[in-house]
């Protein structure tokens with residue numbers, strides 16, 4: 001199947017369920033997914049549901065899938081405008097990561113994948129953030145030694161958090177940094193914006209809100225630092241959207257609980273926390289940082 005979030009849907013899942021049954025899938029079969037996060041999320045979902053669950057191996061072939069989506073067992077498909085609306089926790093039995101797959105990746109794909117590594121750095125490894133900034137030119141030149149280090153360190157952050165809270169009861173929510181806005185942006189734009197690029201906008205948005213809570217973070221220029229990083233990667237720092245509509249999509253996010261929206265904020269690079277009481281007024285105001293109703297796309 002082709003990548004792209006528009007393919008991560010029930011129609012593709014059904015095709016795969018039917019194909020597996022037609023080809024004699026058994027309880028001891030292993031489904032091997034070979035591709036980016038879309039293929040991984042969808043086939044993980046299919047593996048977890050076919051015959052009440054078979055084994056799943058991942059061979060991630062995008063940077064995003066290597067540093068993030070192949071790890072931690074979240075599977076899912078989108079339902080209409082609701083991102084990852086239906087899914088399971090179903091950890092891969094084995095994950096085979098080979099950065100050489102990145103040789104055929106275009107820069108846009110590589111850099112939007114890098115955003116998930118930047119997210120991991122902000123949550124749990126301030127040194128990784130410095131490392132990425134210091135080595136940005138080498139990353140842009142596809143320096144494998146540097147990219148491999150980024151992959152290993154980002155995985156370390158995710159692994160530690162997932163092991164601590166595999167089913168996202170609390171601390172794993174930190175991994176959703178930037179994702180509340182990102183999922184709304186993806187849905188608003190009919191999944192035409194790469195996931196990592198949408199997360200980049202979400203990081204700027206979270207930085208803006210975090211800065212309004214924390215003067216030290218603001219005076220350290222954290223938000224501006226993030227913006228520079230995204231600009232250097234040629235990723236969007238603003239997007240066209242109607243704020244109110246985008247806000248309505250944010251409110252639909254599946255990460256929300258009946259207690260309200262769980263928002264991940266930054267205390268300082270390497271340290272994130274969850275806030276349940278970001279006022280609606282602040283959320284709308286902070287959107288001005290990343291949303292422009294008048295720019296062209």
Ligand SMILES: NC(=O)c1ccc[n+]([C@@H]2O[C@H](COP(=O)([O-])OP(=O)(O)OC[C@H]3O[C@@H](n4cnc5c(N)ncnc54)[C@H](O)[C@@H]3O)[C@@H](O)[C@H]2O)c1
Nearest residue numbers: 003004036037038039061062064068069074101104105195
């Ligand atoms: N499960 C999780 O924990 C988790 C975490 C983060 C993101 N995600 C999900 O991951 C998805 C995004 O993943 P993605 O960025 O990998 O997108 P993707 O899977 O759509 O891949 C992007 C593009 O790269 C192509 N591609 C894949 N490997 C390639 C290679 N080696 N060379 C050339 N082209 C290649 C694909 O065909 C596709 O066109 C989103 O659906 C997001 O929700 C899941």
